[in-house]
Amino acid sequence: MSETSLDTPDKDAETSVTEKAYWSQNIRLLCTLMSIWFLVSFGAGILFRDFLDQFAIGGYPLGFWFAQQGAIYFFILLIIIYNVRMKRIERQYDLDD
Amino acid sequence: MTTQTLIYLFVGLSFALYIGIAIASRAGSTKEFYVAGGGVNPVVNGMATAADWMSAASFISMAGIIAFSGYDGSVYLMGWTGGYVMLALLLAPYLKKFGQYTVPDFIGTRYYSKAARVVAVICLIFISFTYIAGQMRGVGIVFSRFLDVPINLGVIIGMGIVFIYAVLGGMKGITYTQVAQYCVLIFAYMVPAFFISFLITGNPVPQLGLGSTVNDGSGLYVLQKLDLVLQDMGFGAYTDGSKSMIDVFCITAALMVGTAGLPHVIVRFFTVPKASDARKSAGWALVFIALLYTTAPAVGAFARLNFIDSVNNVEYAHAPEWFKNWESNDLIAWRDKNGDGKMQLGKGDPFEGAPEFAADTGASGERVVANAAADDNANEVYVDRDIMVLANPEIANLPGWVIALVAAGGLAAALSTAAGLLLVISSSISHDLLKSTFRPQITEKGELLAARIAATAAIVVAGYLGIYPPGWVAQVVAFAFGLAAASLFPAIFMGIFSKRMNREGAIAGMVTGLSFTFLYIGWFKLWSPESNVAANWLFGISPEGIGVIGMLLNFAVAIAVARFTSAPPKEIGWLVDKIRVPRG
Numbered sequence: 001m002s003e004t005s006l007d008t009p010d011k012d013a014e015t016s017v018t019e020k021a022y023w024s025q026n027i028r029l030l031c032t033l034m035s036i037w038f039l040v041s042f043g044a045g046i047l048f049r050d051f052l053d054q055f056a057i058g059g060y061p062l063g064f065w066f067a068q069q070g071a072i073y074f075f076i077l078l079i080i081i082y083n084v085r086m087k088r089i090e091r092q093y094d095l096d097d
Numbered sequence: 098m099t100t101q102t103l104i105y106l107f108v109g110l111s112f113a114l115y116i117g118i119a120i121a122s123r124a125g126s127t128k129e130f131y132v133a134g135g136g137v138n139p140v141v142n143g144m145a146t147a148a149d150w151m152s153a154a155s156f157i158s159m160a161g162i163i164a165f166s167g168y169d170g171s172v173y174l175m176g177w178t179g180g181y182v183m184l185a186l187l188l189a190p191y192l193k194k195f196g197q198y199t200v201p202d203f204i205g206t207r208y209y210s211k212a213a214r215v216v217a218v219i220c221l222i223f224i225s226f227t228y229i230a231g232q233m234r235g236v237g238i239v240f241s242r243f244l245d246v247p248i249n250l251g252v253i254i255g256m257g258i259v260f261i262y263a264v265l266g267g268m269k270g271i272t273y274t275q276v277a278q279y280c281v282l283i284f285a286y287m288v289p290a291f292f293i294s295f296l297i298t299g300n301p302v303p304q305l306g307l308g309s310t311v312n313d314g315s316g317l318y319v320l321q322k323l324d325l326v327l328q329d330m331g332f333g334a335y336t337d338g339s340k341s342m343i344d345v346f347c348i349t350a351a352l353m354v355g356t357a358g359l360p361h362v363i364v365r366f367f368t369v370p371k372a373s374d375a376r377k378s379a380g381w382a383l384v385f386i387a388l389l390y391t392t393a394p395a396v397g398a399f400a401r402l403n404f405i406d407s408v409n410n411v412e413y414a415h416a417p418e419w420f421k422n423w424e425s426n427d428l429i430a431w432r433d434k435n436g437d438g439k440m441q442l443g444k445g446d447p448f449e450g451a452p453e454f455a456a457d458t459g460a461s462g463e464r465v466v467a468n469a470a471a472d473d474n475a476n477e478v479y480v481d482r483d484i485m486v487l488a489n490p491e492i493a494n495l496p497g498w499v500i501a502l503v504a505a506g507g508l509a510a511a512l513s514t515a516a517g518l519l520l521v522i523s524s525s526i527s528h529d530l531l532k533s534t535f536r537p538q539i540t541e542k543g544e545l546l547a548a549r550i551a552a553t554a555a556i557v558v559a560g561y562l563g564i565y566p567p568g569w570v571a572q573v574v575a576f577a578f579g580l581a582a583a584s585l586f587p588a589i590f591m592g593i594f595s596k597r598m599n600r601e602g603a604i605a606g607m608v609t610g611l612s613f614t615f616l617y618i619g620w621f622k623l624w625s626p627e628s629n630v631a632a633n634w635l636f637g638i639s640p641e642g643i644g645v646i647g648m649l650l651n652f653a654v655a656i657a658v659a660r661f662t663s664a665p666p667k668e669i670g671w672l673v674d675k676i677r678v679p680r681g
Contacts, residue, residue, distance in 0.1 A: 016674075022678070033182075045349075046345050059309055060320065061336055069394070072175070072391055075387075079379060086373070087373065097679035097680050
C-alpha cells in the first residue's frame with residue numbers, strides 16, 4: 001500500500017520515510033499494549049479466572065480481583081505508558097505537536 | 098435541620114451552581130457551541146468526560162446490579178472502563194488531529210460520501226436517544242423519592258435545568274457544568290462508601306475494605322462471608338456468578354468497544370487543543386472514572402450484606418424505616434407467604450413481575466401486593482436493585498446530610514450525561530444534516546440558531562420519554578452499546594488504520610453490523626421476549642453481548658467489499674497520513 005507514487009518530489013518522499021518509520025513503531029507499541037489490555041481483562045478476569053481464584057490478594061480471590069479491581073488499575077497504567085512512550089517516539093522523529 | 102430541608106438545600110445549591118456556570122460561559126460561535134472553542138485543558142476535559150460518561154446507570158444502578166449478581170457484575174466494571182484504553186490508544190488522538198466537530202464529520206469526510214455521513218447520523222441519533230430516556234427516568238426517580246415531587250414534575254424541572262446550560266452554553270457551558278457535576282457526584286458517591294466500609298470492615302477505603310475481614314469478630318473476609326451467607330440462603334456464591342463464560346466475554350467486549358464508539362464520549366476529545374492532549378485527557382478521564390468504578394463493587398458487596406442483616410427474618414412490624422419509605426415508593430414489596438409476620442429472603446421471585454399494590458394493608462400493616470403468586474420458592478421480598486445506592490446511607494444509618502448529598506449526586510450524574518447526549522444529537526442535526534448535507538449555504542449564525550433549536554427539540558423529546566417511559570426503554574439499553582460497537586467503531590477504526598478501506602466497504606460494513614445487531618436485539622427483547630433464553634441464543638451469546646458479533650461481521654463485510662471495489666482517491670491517502678502524525 002505504498003502511497004509515495006513516482007511523481008512526488010524527493011522532499012515529500014523523505015518525510016514519508018520518517019513518517020512510515022514512526023508509524024510502524026507506533027503500531028508495534030500498540031500491539032504490545034493492547035495484548036496486555038486483553039490479558040489483564042479478558043484473560044485474568046474471565047478466561048483464566050477459575051485458575052487464578054486459587055490464589056488470593058487479601059480477601060480477594062485473584063481472578064475476582066482482576067475482574068472487579070485489577071483490570072481497571074492496569075488500564076490506567078497502560079494509558080500512562082502509552083502517553084510517555086509516544087511522546088518519546090514523536091520527539092525522536094521530530095513529529096510531536 | 099431535618100433531612101428533608103438538607104436535601105432541598107443541597108439540590109438547590111447544586112442547581113444554582115450549574116446555572117451560574119452556564120450564564121458565565123455562553124457560546125458565541127458554532128466552534129464554541131460544538132467543541133467549547135477547542136481550547137479546554139486536558140485534565141479539565143478528563144473530568145468533564147468522566148461526568149459525561151458516568152450516567153444515572155453508573156451512579157444509581159451499577160452497585161445495585163453488582164450487589165445482586167456478584168461476579169457477573171464484572172462485565173460492567175471491565176466493560177465500561179476498558180473502552181478508555183481503546184479510546185486513548187486507537188481513536189482519540191487521530192480524531193482530534195482530524196479536527197472537526199462531530200463523529201459523522203469524520204466518517205463523511207474519510208469515506209468521501211454523504212451517504213456514509215447520513216448512515217452515521219442515523220446510528221448516532223438512535224444510540225443517543227436510547228441512552229437519554231434512561232437519564233430522564235433517573236432524574237424523575239431521585240426527585241420523587243428525595244424531594245417528594247411527583248416524577249413528572251421532577252422530569253420537567255430536570256429538563257429546564259438542562260435547557261438552560263445546554264441551549265445557552267452549548268459544549269462550552271456543558272464542559273464547565275460537567276466539571277462541577279463530577280465534583281458533586283464523586284463526593285456524593287465516596288462519602289457514604291467510606292462510612293459503610295469503615296462500619297463493616299474497620300477500613301475506610303472501600304477498595305481495601307472489600308478485601309478485608311468483617312468487623313463482627315468472625316475473622317471471615319467480606320467476600321467469604323457473602324459467599325457463605327448467600328449459599329446458606331440457597332443462592333449461588335457471590336464470587337461465582339451464573340452467566341456462561343462466553344457470554345461474560347462477549348458482553349464485556351461489546352461494552353468496551355461500544356464505549357469507544359459512543360459519539361457523546363468521542364466528541365469530548367475534540368475540545369482539547371492538540372492530538373497528544375486527547376490521549377492524555379483519556380487517561381485523566383479513566384482516572385476520574387476509576388475512582389467510582391473501583392468503589393462500586395465494594396458498595397455493592399457491603400450493601401448486600403447490610404440488606405440481608407437488616408431484613409432477613411426480621412418481623413415486618415420492626416422493619417427499618419427506610420424499608421417502609423421505599424415500600425411507599427413502590428420499589429420494595431413484601432408478601433408474607435408463610436404467614437409468620439417475618440420477612441424471609443431467598444432465591445427466586447417473590448411473586449410474578451413488578452409489584453402492583455392493592456389499596457388495603459395486610460395483617461402486619463404491609464402494603465398488599467396484587468400480583469400472581471410464585472409459590473415455587475420461599476422468597477418474600479421484592480426489591481428494585483436501583484435503590485441500593487440511594488438507600489445505602491439510610492440502611493447504614495448515616496446522618497441526614499449524607500442522604501442529601503447522594504440525592505444531589507444522583508441528579509448531577511443524570512443531568513451531566515443527558516446534556517452531553519443532547520449536544521451530540523443537536524450538532525448532528527444542525528452540522529451534519531443541515532450544514533454539510535442538505536443546506537450548505539446556511540450562515541454561521543443560522544447554523545448556531547439551528548443547533549439551539551435542535552437541542553430544544555431534543556430536550557422536549559427526551560422529557561417526553563422520561564414522563565411516558567415506553568415499556569421498551571429498559572429493555573433496549575443493550576441497543577446503545579451493541580449498535581455503537583457494531584456500526585460506528587469499526588468504521589472509525591478502519592478509517593484511521595487502513596488506507597485501503599473505501600466508501601463502499603465502510604457503508605456495507607456499517608449497514609450489515611447495524612442491521613444484524615438491531616434485528617438480533619429486537620427479536621429477543623421486543624418481538625419475541627419469551628424466546629430470550631440461552632438455549633435459543635446464537636453461540637450462547639445474549640442480546641447484551643451480540644454487538645461483538647455485529648462488529649466482526651462489520652469488519653468482515655467491509656474488508657471483503659473494499660477488496661472488490663476501487664481504492665479510495667489519492668486525497669484520502671493524504672488525509673489519513675495527516676491524521677496519523679501529531680505535528681501540523
